[in-house]
Amino acid sequence: MSRILVTGVSGLLGLNFAMKVHGKAHQVIGVANTTPLTGVDFKCLQAELTEPGAVEKLLDQEQPDLILHCAAIANVDACEANPTLAAEVNGVLPGRIAESARRHDTQMVHISTDAVFDGVRGHYSEDDDPNPLSVYARTKWEGENAVISANPQALIARVNFYGWSTSGQRSLAEFFFNNLSAGKLVFGFSDVFFCPLEVTILAETLLELAGTASSGIYHVVSSECLSKYEFGRRLADEFGLDADLIQPASVRDGGLVAARSPNLQLRTDKLSAALGRQVPGQAAGLKRLHDAYLAGLPQRLQGLSVTNS
16 A cells, blocks of 8 residues: 655645545545644644645655645735745745655655646647746746756646535636526636646546656646636536526636736647556546536535635
8 A cells, every 4th residue: 555645635636636546555644734624534634834844754754655745825816915925835845845755765746737838829848938927827837946956756747627625616617617506697718728637537647647657747637628718618518507607708807916828728748648548638527527516525525624725
């Protein structure tokens, strides 16, 4: 049995990963930065990883085989409001964890973002130069560089994902589902393109990729790119909701504080070559999201005790 340490375990990816993989083959140890989760079947610890010596102490104590570093300040506009904290958590901390992982001979998977690119042209490969537009994107790119510098054997996954969360308000899929279910009119950006991957498919893919002993940067996103407006309409169709409640809009009129990249189509041929298969398109992900809903996952997640997730 392998031991997997998951930082940011109360977040969307961390929690779904832990719940998906914990079991006979893998033992998950989750780390939350405030109150640990309750009501889960994996070990959950409280730790402030930015404190001096906290990371080293945690690795000495738990002796994981793999670290999945999900913890970050992921709210884009919150990063604009507090760039110093964003730089510490998103930019500096990943390098500290990577260095400790190297010293402990522990495999590390670091979660980054597609937003490191400016989105001017799209169709980005792992070899293309990032040009981050926001504090969030810039600090996440700094985190990538810190990890590579400290631990060249680490794996860096640039991701974009959606799924069910503890708050019910963490992903674009939840935004569309909640509003459409209530019969509310919403807007979807028709000029912003992305390649989101359903979170449990992402969890499986990350674990599979880690099993190949790959290192360096990989784009771990869906093989199919679409606009956020089209994503909302496809979700509506999957759930039998009224897609006409979604009106096309421009990101320029969205009232967002931080700049967003308009075209984040990422190439996945490097990932497909490592896995020996194609990454799923949007239909498979939306079906997985719907199946989880029918199985009661949203209610189960929202019943967990967590703060500041």
